Amino acid sequence: MSEVKVASSNGIPPPSFDLPLPDRPDIITANIQKLIEQTPNPRHRFIFKTLVKHLHQFVNETSLTTDEWMAAIDFLTRTGQKCTPLRQETILLSDILGVSALVDSLNNPVAGGATENSVLGPFFTEDAADVEFGESIASEGKGDYMYVEGRILTTEGQPIPNAIIDTWETDADGFYDTQYADRSHPDCRGRLRSDDDGRFGYRAVVPIAYPVPGDGPVGELLCLLGRHNMRPNHLHMMVEAPGFHKLVTALYPEGCDYLRSDCVFGVKKSLVVSLKDIVDDEEARKRGFPRGGSFKLLQYDIILLTEEQSAAIRTRVEEERGVITGDEKY
Ligand SMILES: [Fe+2]
Structure with a gap:
């Protein structure tokens, strides 16, 4: 009999608290920050709280358009795809951004x-x-x-x-x-x-x-x-x-x-x-x-x-x- 594959989660249960449905932009930011509070490693928790804070602030401050965000994703995708064992385009990106x-x-x-x-x-x-x-x-x-x-x-x-x-x-x-x-x-x-x-x-x-x-x-x-x-x-x-x-x-x-x-x-x-x-x-x-x-x-x-x-x-x-x-x- 062939093995039946069932779609399954990564095994982590839903949080013990209820999050409000993200009906407003600011609720999206608050919800993800609340979820990050569950990160077990304190250094990881701190880094990702800070990263999300600045990333969301960046999107808000620039009123980023959908086209601009898709252009950014396309750019990052191509940057990764350009990498080979002899060519490290991602490090180069980090380098030129200081x-x-x-x-x-x-x-x-x-x-x-x-x-x-x-x-x-x-x-x-x-x-x-x-x-x-x-x-x-x-x-x-x-x-x-x-x-x-x-x-x-x-x-x-x-x-x-x-x-x-x-x-x-x-x-x-x-x-x-x-x-x-x-x-x-x-x-x-x-x-x-x-x-x-x-x-x-x-x-x-x-x-x-x-x-x-x-x-x-x-x-x-x-x-x-x-x-x-x-x-x-x-x-x-x-x-x-x-x-x-x-x-x-x-x-x-x-x-x-x-x-x-x-x-x-x-x-x-x-x-x-x-x-x-x-x-x-x-x-x-x-x-x-x-x-x-x-x-x-x-x-x-x-x-x-x-x-x-x-x-x-x-x-x-x-x-x-x-x-x-x-x-x-x-
Ligand atoms: Fe050099």
Whole structure:
């Protein structure tokens, strides 16, 4: 005998209280808020109460038309459908609306001169090659020479040896290696370790400003808003050391036209760096640049917070802002 399927609920019974029938718009809002009160997890309850409050307020404030709401749903549908294992259009939407940068900033406040964070972006990979002190992360011909050096330090100025530094950047055409269909090995990216004095140094190329993908729904939205889709040129760095708060950041050479209008809001004043022009063939060859000639020098010390310092700063900042988190976080 074949099994008969019966339409059934998810097993959750109706609420123990009666809700008024939603004869007026404001009753719809009140009813859903009452239902959300039943959410078992306090953090979920708080997040969804707040989300619905603002979402309903948005619909009311804008007197949103049915056509506009359907256009929004169509946009979100196409945004999801554009995603593939290699293309994340939903993250891009979060990025260009400033939400990624906002979440990042609120979750990683710094103090005591520690290096500020910046958005991770979609181009980090796990397969970067190990690079020794002074070696190059970029194969020859990938762009103008740049030497990057500095120290990894505590907020007291003590060196942090053996920190793992992941770094990645675009080539001279403004592309990451992962954007090439024929990518056979990682390029313009590497993994280094700081030495006993906390020092690091490596050869790279001068990164180039690049557009975020413009051929999807998020690209359409940027055009609709009259916004460009460019990021200023930058060098990504991710630094980890035992006992220290992981840092995800990027350094932005000054002088780029897009520095003050980064389409994903990643630039912070403390992360803007000046590149020194070193026009000295001997020095270039000494640093290992095969063509010699000249190179740009980027010098920057990275200051890490301990896990304890980071947690204490987050708590202090939340208290200062009077953040209501809704009982407890799960
Ligand atoms: Fe990037």
